[in-house]
Every structure is written in structure tokens, then in C-alpha cells.
Amino acid sequence: MGNRIPTQMRMKYFSLLIILYIALHMMYASLHPNIYGLTFYIVNILFVLGFLFFYLMRDLPSWSVYLFVLGINFYVVYEYSVSSTYIYIIFLAYPILLAAYFQLLPLIFVVMVATYIELFFILAFISGSFSTRLTKGDMELLLFFFFLLLSTTILHIWIERRVMTFIQSQNQLMKSQLLSKEGYLRLFFDTARDGIAVFDLDNRLIDLNPAFEELYGYKRQEVIGKQVFFFPPHRVNEAIELTNRIRAGESFNHLQTQDMRKDGTLIDVQLTLSPIHNKKGDIIAMSVISRDISLQKEAERLKLETEKLHLAGEIAAGVAHEIRNPMTIISGFIQMMNEHKDSPSYRYTSLIESEIKRIEYIISEFLLLSKPTPSPEDKFLLRDILNDVLTLFEHQIKANDIKLHHEWNAHNSWLQGDAAHIKQVVINLVKNAIESMSSQRELHLYSYSKNHVDYIVVIRDTGTGMTEEVIENLFKPFYTTKAEGFGLGMMICQKIMADVGGRIEVQSQPGKGTTVYLHFKKAKESSGELNQKS
Numbered sequence: 112m113g114n115r116i117p118t119q120m121r122m123k124y125f126s127l128l129i130i131l132y133i134a135l136h137m138m139y140a141s142l143h144p145n146i147y148g149l150t151f152y153i154v155n156i157l158f159v160l161g162f163l164f165f166y167l168m169r170d171l172p173s174w175s176v177y178l179f180v181l182g183i184n185f186y187v188v189y190e191y192s193v194s195s196t197y198i199y200i201i202f203l204a205y206p207i208l209l210a211a212y213f214q215l216l217p218l219i220f221v222v223m224v225a226t227y228i229e230l231f232f233i234l235a236f237i238s239g240s241f242s243t244r245l246t247k248g249d250m251e252l253l254l255f256f257f258f259l260l261l262s263t264t265i266l267h268i269w270i271e272r273r274v275m276t277f278i279q280s281q282n283q284l285m286k287s288q289l290l291s292k293e294g295y296l297r298l299f300f301d302t303a304r305d306g307i308a309v310f311d312l313d314n315r316l317i318d319l320n321p322a323f324e325e326l327y328g329y330k331r332q333e334v335i336g337k338q339v340f341f342f343p344p345h346r347v348n349e350a351i352e353l354t355n356r357i358r359a360g361e362s363f364n365h366l367q368t369q370d371m372r373k374d375g376t377l378i379d380v381q382l383t384l385s386p387i388h389n390k391k392g393d394i395i396a397m398s399v400i401s402r403d404i405s406l407q408k409e410a411e412r413l414k415l416e417t418e419k420l421h422l423a424g425e426i427a428a429g430v431a432h433e434i435r436n437p438m439t440i441i442s443g444f445i446q447m448m449n450e451h452k453d454s455p456s457y458r459y460t461s462l463i464e465s466e467i468k469r470i471e472y473i474i475s476e477f478l479l480l481s482k483p484t485p486s487p488e489d490k491f492l493l494r495d496i497l498n499d500v501l502t503l504f505e506h507q508i509k510a511n512d513i514k515l516h517h518e519w520n521a522h523n524s525w526l527q528g529d530a531a532h533i534k535q536v537v538i539n540l541v542k543n544a545i546e547s548m549s550s551q552r553e554l555h556l557y558s559y560s561k562n563h564v565d566y567i568v569v570i571r572d573t574g575t576g577m578t579e580e581v582i583e584n585l586f587k588p589f590y591t592t593k594a595e596g597f598g599l600g601m602m603i604c605q606k607i608m609a610d611v612g613g614r615i616e617v618q619s620q621p622g623k624g625t626t627v628y629l630h631f632k633k634a635k636e637s638s639g640e641l642n643q644k645s
Contacts, residue, residue, distance in 0.1 A: 119171055120273065121213055122179050126166040129183060133159050136190075151193055158186050180210050180222055188229055203229065306401040309387065312358060314338050317396060326380075326403055328373035341401075343371040357386050357397050367404065379408040413614070434470070442467050490634050491530035493558060493566055494519045500537045501556070507545060513552040520559040524566045527634035528611035536604045540570045540627050543600075547574025547625065568629040577619040585617060 133155050140147035165171070165179055184206040191202075203226050210219040300307060306323030310316055316334045324331060327341055342350045346368070353363065363384040369377045380401050387396040445467060448460045497519060508515055526533065544554055555571040577585070586605045601615075608615050612632045619625035 118173075118176055118213060118215075119169075122165050122171070122176060125209065125212075126162040126179070129162050129186075130159055130166070133162075133186075147193065154189060158182070176213055176215065177218055177221060180206050180213070180218060181225065183209060184222060184225055184229075306399075306403075308399045308401070310397045310399065312394070312396065314340075314354065323401065326372075326378070326401060327370070341370045343369060343377060353384060354397070357384055358394060360386055360394060362386065370401065378403060379405045413609075438467065438470060442471075490525050490527050491533070493524035493526050493568070493631065496530060496534050496537060497556065497558060497568070499534060500541055503538065504541055504545070508554065511545060511548075511552060513545065513548065513554050516553065516555045516557070518557040520557065524558065524560065524631075525634045526566065526611065526631050528607075532607045533611065536607050536629065537568070537570070539600050539604055540629075544570055544572035544574065544625070544627075547576075548572055549575070566631040566633060568631070569626065570629075571624065571626040573624045576621045576623050576625055577617075578621055582617055582619060586615075 137152060137155050140151060161182060162179075165175070168175075184203070187202040187205065206222050207219065207226060210222045300318075300320050303320055304322055306320065306326040308316060308319040308323050315336055315338055317336075319329075319331060319334070329339065340350070349368075357363075363382065366382040366384065368380060368382060370380045370382075371377055381404050382402075383398075383400040385398050386394045387398055389395050442464070445460055445464045448454070449457065449464060451457065454460075497517075501515075501517065541554070541556070548554075551573045553573045555569065558566060558568045560566055585601050587602070605615055608629065614630045616628040616630065617625065618628075
């Protein structure tokens with residue numbers, strides 16, 4: 112709607128005023144028949160009909176206001192040419208004043224240009240033929256001019272009051288219509304569980320909801336009006352390309368990627384990116400809807416790992432049983448052959464026997480993968496396992512001059528599973544930590560409780576550390592960085608942890624050591640455990 116209705120309202124009432132003025136002017140002309148002839152009355156009637164058209168029409172195009180004001184200007188010029196008196200030059204100011212009342216700068220500019228052109232021709236070619244003496248007729252025209260100015264001003268004030276009343280009523284109506292709509296939209300925006308943010312075309316943040324603040328770790332006052340980048344450095348080129356495509360009008364739904372929080376941590380998110388259009392269809396902003404799918408990704412990863420372990424267990428059980436039968440026979444014959452140490456083949460048969468023992472060890476490790484999940488009734492105290500492991504490695508730690516830091520903060524930490532298997536996990540990890548250290552030797556081993564539901568064991572060393580590539584392949588079968596390793600230890604540790612409903616998390620940097628987190632779930636306490644506490 113814009114300014115169209117107020118402009119037409121002004122045209123409607125000013126048309127009446129001009130018609131009134133023309134009628135008075137024709138009455139005045141009838142008193143001077145020597146100046147005004149029949150043509151004057153015909154032209155004035157045509158102007159009356161033209162302004163009557165502006166009054167009666169309800170829906171005029173936007174350019175009609177230019178026609179209306181320029182029509183008044185031409186009317187003044189025509190009157191000037193008929194009466195041949197310079198006093199009409201004053202009337203040329205009236206269309207400019209009227210254009211100012213319409214509050215349209217282009218219209219004021221057009222009327223002023225037309226007026227200056229007309230004044231140039233009047234002053235250059237016509238003015239010399241007129242008398243400069245002020246006559247009675249000039250005085251009457253001056254009175255008409257001031258009457259027109261006064262009545263226009265009064266009418267303008269009255270029209271403006273009506274326009275303001277109309278605008279206020281429209282605003283009130285729009286406010287009442289939009290209040291509930293805007294309220295629901297704002298309520299949806301503020302309470303949505305997905306993060307929602309709006310950016311301008313220069314990537315400055317316009318608005319964001321509380322879920323977006325919580326997801327990315329920023330406060331609203333920190334980022335509004337600023338360019339904030341929520342993607343990690345390695346995604347810069349991808350983010351620039353996406354932004355350019357959104358500016359071009361493309362949308363992206365369910366785009367899975369990684370974003371970066373304020374503290375630098377990476378989160379798995381699903382993004383919906385869309386351009387925002389105005390009523391004309393122009394793109395004025397960009398919207399981002401971000402959903403945290405970290406738990407979903409973790410669940411998919413755990414499901415995949417479980418399937419891999421299950422498959423590995425099935426394969427291991429089949430392969431181990433198929434190999435053990437012929438290996439038993441071979442091992443028996445080799446032992447018989449090795450009884451004769453003077454035999455020239457003893458050197459070879461003893462080597463075969465040692466390799467057979469290696470094969471039997473690998474088969475035993477494989478069979479661990481195929482063992483079923485322990486019964487839920489099997490429970491043990493975590494601190495007992497950790498104390499046993501320290502006792503087992505006490506001599507090795509002293510012999511290698513390793514500085515040990517340990518602390519058990521998880522009291523009464525009853526866990527579910529096979530205690531021997533969990534002990535084997537901790538032994539493997541502590542052994543790896545000791546073997547990785549050469550110069551600065553510190554071993555940290557401690558446990559703590561998280562929300563009294565999860566128990567976490569931390570094993571940290573100051574060894575050589577691992578690259579990202581090594582960490583990614585750490586739990587794959589037969590992958591090892593050790594000269595004499597089999598590449599099954601970490602895979603078996605992962606399988607054991609999965610059996611007890613736990614998981615392994617590894618963090619490492621080359622030259623800065625390795626930290627391993629063992630996450631356990633608290634087991635339900637039995638009556639025996641309660642008695643032990645008491």
C-alpha cells in the first residue's frame with residue numbers, strides 16, 4: 112500500500128480546491144471581457160473536467176501525481192499567455208509548493224526544471240512587451256494568489272490530519288493482525304530446539320535464537336552485527352562457495368558437516384541453508400538452521416563398531432577352530448622331533464616350534480573376540496582392578512625410572528563384566544604407555560566419577576605420541592607400529608569395553624604423549640555390595 116493512498120487522498124482534495132479556483136477565475140474573467148474571450152472559457156472548462164477526473168477516480172497509477180501537478184503548472188502558463196501580465200509569474204511558485212506538499216522529491220525536481228525553463232522563455236522573449244506598472248487587475252490577481260496559498264495551507268493541514276488518522280488506523284489494524292502472528296513466530300524462533308540464525312549478505316549476524324547460542328557457545332551480545340565464522344579453518348573454501356550459491360538463490364537441506372564452537376571444539380551438525388527474499392523477490396538475507404547430530408553420529412559409529420566386532424568374532428571363532436586341529440598335530444610332531452637335539456634339523460624345527468607358539472597366541476587372541484558378552488550378574492570394584500595392575504607393574508615402573516601419579520576418586524565404583532577381561536584392558540594400555548616413553552617418563556593413572564553414573568579411568572603418558580592417521584587405524588585388526596606386535600591388542604580392548612557397555616577414547620599428539628579414557632557405566636548395587644559398604 113505504501114504512500115499510494117495518502118497521495119491519492121491529497122490529489123482528491125487539492126483537485127476540489129483547483130476546481131474552485133478555476134470557477135472563481137472564470138467569474139473574475141467575466142468582469143474583463145476585453146481580456147478573456149471564448150477560448151479562455153473552453154480551455155478552463157477542459158481543465159475543470161481534467162481535475163474532476165482526478166477527484167472521481169479511486170485507483171490512479173503512481174505517475175498520475177506528476178500529471179496532476181504539471182497540469183496545474185501548464186494552467187498557470189496558459190493563464191499567463193492569455194492575460195499578458197507579469198504577475199502570473201508568481202503563480203508558477205504554486206505547483207512547486209504543491210509538489211512539496213506531496214512529499215515527493217522527484218516530483219519537486221521535475222516541476223522546478225519545468226518552471227525554470229518556462230521562466231527562461233518568459234524573461235528572454237516575452238517580458239519586454241509588458242508594462243511594469245502594477246494595475247488594479249494585478250492587485251486582484253495577487254489577492255487570488257494569496258487566497259490560493261492560504262486555502263491550500265489550510266486544506267493541507269486538514270488533509271494531513273485525515274492522512275495521519277488513516278495511517279494510525281491502518282497501523283492499529285496491522286498491529287492487531289500481526290501481533291498474534293509475530294508473537295507465534297517469535298515464540299517458535301525462541302523455543303525451537305534447533306539453532307536458528309539470520310545473516311545479511313555481508314555475513315554479519317542479524318539475529319539468532321537461544322538454541323543457536325547454546326549449540327555454538329556464543330552469547331547474543333557478542334555476535335549481533337558482527338561477522339562470525341562457525342566453520343573450522345579447513346572448511347573455508349567450502350563455506351565461501353556455499354555462501355555464494357545461497358546469494359545466487361540456492362537452498363541446501365539436510366547438509367551434514369562439521370562446525371566449530373567458540374572454544375574451538377568441532378561438532379557434527381545438519382544444516383538447512385536458505386536465502387530470504389523480500390516482497391519484490393530480491394535476496395536480502397540468509398537463514399541457517401543447525402541441528403546437533405553428534406549423538407546420532409556417535410550412535411552410528413558405535414553401531415558400526417559393534418557390527419565389525421561381531422563379524423570379527425564370528426570369523427575368529429571359525430578360523431581358530433579350523434586352524435587349531437591341524438596345528439595340534441603339527442605341534443606334537445615338532446615336539447617329538449625336537450627331543451633329538453643332535454639332529455641336523457634341530458635348528459629348523461626349534462624355529463618352527465617358536466612360530467607355532469606365535470600362531471597359538473594369535474588364535475587365543477582371536478578366540479577372545481568370539482567370547483559372548485559376560486553375564487549381567489558379574490560385578491567387580493574398579494579400584495581393586497587398578498590396584499592389582501599397579502602391583503603387577505610396580506617393579507617395571509621402578510626399573511624404568513618412571514614417575515607415577517595415581518589417584519582413585521571413584522569410590523564404591525561397582526562395574527559390570529568380567530574382571531579378568533577389564534584387567535587385561537588396563538594391563539595392555541599401561542604396557543603400551545610404558546613402552547612408548549624414552550626420555551621424560553611420567554605415567555598418570557587415575558579414576559573419577561561423572562554424575563555418579565559414569566566412571567572414567569584415565570591413562571596418560573609422556574611418550575612419543577601418535578599421529579591422526581595412527582589413531583584412525585588404531586582399532587583395525589593387524590595394524591601395529593611395533594616391530595614385534597600383532598595388531599590385535601587394541602581391537603580386543605575395544606571389544607571388551609563394548610561388552611561391558613563402555614568405550615575407549617584416545618587423544619594424542621606426536622611428541623606430546625597419549626591419553627586414553629576408559630568410559631564405564633555404573634552397575635546396580637547388589638546386597639553383598641551394600642554389606643561391604645557398611
